[in-house]
Amino acid sequence: MLELESFTEAVARRNPGEKEYQQAVREVAEKVIPFVHEHPRYLKAAVLERLVEPDRIIVFRVAWEDAEGNVQVNRGFRVQHSNAIGPYKGGLRFDPSVNLSVLKFLAFEQVLKNSLTTLPIGGAKGGSDFDPKGKSDREVMHFCHAYMTEMRRYIGKDVDVPAGDIGVGPREIGYLFGQFKRISNEFTGAMTGKGPAFGGSLIRTEATGYGCVYFAREMLDTRGEVLEGKQCAVSGAGNVALFAAEKLIEFGARVVTLSDRSGLLHVEGGIDGDQLAAIRRVKLDQRASLGDYADDAGLDFRSDADPWQVPCDAAFPCATQNEISEADAEGLLTGGCELVVEGANMPATAGAAHAFERSGILYGPGKAANAGGVAISGLEMTQNAMRLTWTRDEVDRRLQAIMRRIHEQCVEHGAEDGRTNYVKGANIGGFVKVADAMVAYGVM
Numbered sequence: 034m035l036e037l038e039s040f041t042e043a044v045a046r047r048n049p050g051e052k053e054y055q056q057a058v059r060e061v062a063e064k065v066i067p068f069v070h071e072h073p074r075y076l077k078a079a080v081l082e083r084l085v086e087p088d089r090i091i092v093f094r095v096a097w098e099d100a101e102g103n104v105q106v107n108r109g110f111r112v113q114h115s116n117a118i119g120p121y122k123g124g125l126r127f128d129p130s131v132n133l134s135v136l137k138f139l140a141f142e143q144v145l146k147n148s149l150t151t152l153p154i155g156g157a158k159g160g161s162d163f164d165p166k167g168k169s170d171r172e173v174m175h176f177c178h179a180y181m182t183e184m185r186r187y188i189g190k191d192v193d194v195p196a197g198d199i200g201v202g203p204r205e206i207g208y209l210f211g212q213f214k215r216i217s218n219e220f221t222g223a224m225t226g227k228g229p230a231f232g233g234s235l236i237r238t239e240a241t242g243y244g245c246v247y248f249a250r251e252m253l254d255t256r257g258e259v260l261e262g263k264q265c266a267v268s269g270a271g272n273v274a275l276f277a278a279e280k281l282i283e284f285g286a287r288v289v290t291l292s293d294r295s296g297l298l299h300v301e302g303g304i305d306g307d308q309l310a311a312i313r314r315v316k317l318d319q320r321a322s323l324g325d326y327a328d329d330a331g332l333d334f335r336s337d338a339d340p341w342q343v344p345c346d347a348a349f350p351c352a353t354q355n356e357i358s359e360a361d362a363e364g365l366l367t368g369g370c371e372l373v374v375e376g377a378n379m380p381a382t383a384g385a386a387h388a389f390e391r392s393g394i395l396y397g398p399g400k401a402a403n404a405g406g407v408a409i410s411g412l413e414m415t416q417n418a419m420r421l422t423w424t425r426d427e428v429d430r431r432l433q434a435i436m437r438r439i440h441e442q443c444v445e446h447g448a449e450d451g452r453t454n455y456v457k458g459a460n461i462g463g464f465v466k467v468a469d470a471m472v473a474y475g476v477m
Contacts, residue, residue: 035066035076044085051134053354056383057141058085064460068446078476080468087114087140088121090133091187095161097179099172109180111159111187111195114140117470119153120191122407124198124226126160127205135354136160139198142378143407145463146400149439152411157193159184165200166320177208185213190221190417196410197226199271199353202317203238207231222417225410234413235425236432237406242276243429244405244436245349245376246284251440252395253372255453261285263372264303266345266365268292269352270316270323273376273403277349278309290343292352295322296336299343308332344368351376359384366392375399390456401439401459408435 041059048054062081069075091111099105110133113121123143126136136158144156161180165173188195197206203226210224210231217223220232227233236243246260253259263286267274270293278288287303291312300308308330315326327334341348341361348370350357354377357365362385365373373389374397375381381389389396412431416422423431439462446465447458 035069035081037062037066040066040081048134048137051137053134053138053379054141056355057138057379060379060383060386060456061141061145061460061464064457065464068461068464074472075468078472080471083471084115084144084464084467085141087112087137088116089113090137091159092133093183095163095176095180095183097172097175099175100169105176107161107163107176109159109161109183110136111184111193112136112140112157113187113193114156114158115144115467116155117467117474118148119155121157121193122147122154122196122410123157123159124196125201125205125209126158126198127163127165127200128160129162129164131160131162138354139378142400144467145460146404147407147411148463148466149401149442149459150404150408150411150435151438151466152408152435154194154407154411154414157195158198159195160198160201163200165205170204173205174208177205178212181209181212182216185216188213188223190223190414194222194410194414195224196407201226202272203228222414225413227413229422232413232417234409234416235423235428237409237413238272239276239279240409240432241273241403241406242278242351242376243280244408244432245273245277245351245374245402246280247405247433247436248397248402248440249347249349249372249374250284251437252374252397252455255444256395259284260347263287263346264289264344265347265349266290266340266343267349267351268340268356268380269350269377270298270312271351272317273406274349274351275309275313275316277351277376278304281349282306282309286347289345290340291323292340293323295324296334297338297340297343298323298327299333299335299338301333341365345370347372347374349374349376350380352380353377354379355382357381357385359388361385362388366394371395373397374402376403378403386456390454393452396455398456398459400463401443401455404439405432405436408432
């Protein structure tokens with residue numbers, strides 16, 4: 034008999050101090066354990082017990098020289114969690130907050146997320162505690178070359194295909210892939226998120242944000258509603274947030290917030306297209322803060338606030354894990370929020386997620402709602418293998434179709450009391466494909 038408390042306690046003992054990983058496992062186990070009991074073949078094969086143990090964890094030293102010629106040392110990671118349904122696939126995160134707990138939770142989420150896309154890709158995550166902010170291009174290049182010199186031993190187009198994440202954008206991907214190509218002496222799709230000039234897919238940069246909004250559209254459609262006219266609070270100011278905001282504006286919604294580590298930008302009447310384009314230049318090109326932009330533009334900016342204090346019809350957390358507390362969730366619900374769609378990975382704490390579920394609002398968890406990025410990464414792998422490039426419209430059509438299929442799986446597996454529990458649907462929908470493969474392979 035598999036029991037939630039004893040199972041999660043065992044996970045905690047085996048992964049001490051790793052609160053993010055323990056949180057992610059519990060959220061999945063709450064929904065999957067009842068399903069496993071209904072399907073004894075998964076119980077007999079101990080699929081869930083095996084799934085919470087990564088295939089392997091790689092930790093390595095990254096030594097590099099800064100602009101003054103001083104030797105710096107960072108730690109590099111790659112968590113290859115499961116390749117049951119395809120090569121390991123998942124981003125690289127360069128940020129001081131990176132540690133094994135964060136990467137294990139992200140890799141575990143990635144396994145189920147990638148399964149939901151219906152593409153044949155497994156789950157992984159990696160990165161380093163290196164902070165690219167404030168570094169020169171040359172310093173970032175030195176670090177990326179050093180990181181890939183070690184990392185390339187463990188990746189390849191049929192083995193493990195990394196991509197970008199927080200702190201790893203087009204600049205970093207270019208340096209990383211260039212070093213892989215030089216050392217391996219081959220030009221293959223061993224990374225995604227590449228520039229269009231060297232094998233990248235169109236709209237890969239936009240895909241997570243666009244996909245998140247496409248998923249929201251599918252959710253609202255089940256209730257006969259649309260995004261047009263809805264007041265939307267968006268957190269973050271990276272690719273996910275900015276391109277979610279772009280698509281929301283295109284669909285007629287009013288985006289009233291964006292945020293970064295410096296604070297909250299609040300535009301009561303809604304951010305317009307020109308303002309969003311200027312913010313994109315400030316954040317993605319100049320790598321400056323929203324506070325700097327707000328000062329120049331004369332807009333409302335608060336360094337001690339976050340988007341969840343602003344009344345809204347829909348919330349799109351697109352920044353980072355655990356950014357919405359239970360108190361934030363209760364405030365959103367009290368303020369009339371009727372839709373929460375996660376552009377980030379696990380942005381709601383356990384208490385916040387449970388509050389959203391209990392309320393009966395439309396709540397789309399990250400493993401379903403933010404799968405657009407990895408979906409286009411999977412399509413980039415296909416284009417690389419076929420030595421061709423699809424048009425922007427064709428890639429966008431495929432992205433919309435994938436997000437629609439993910440939504441259909443959530444509806445199929447999340448039926449509960451006459452409504453769709455998207456957390457249940459996403460977890461079970463992602464689990465089934467991986468579990469069936471694991472059972473087919475036998476005990477390994």
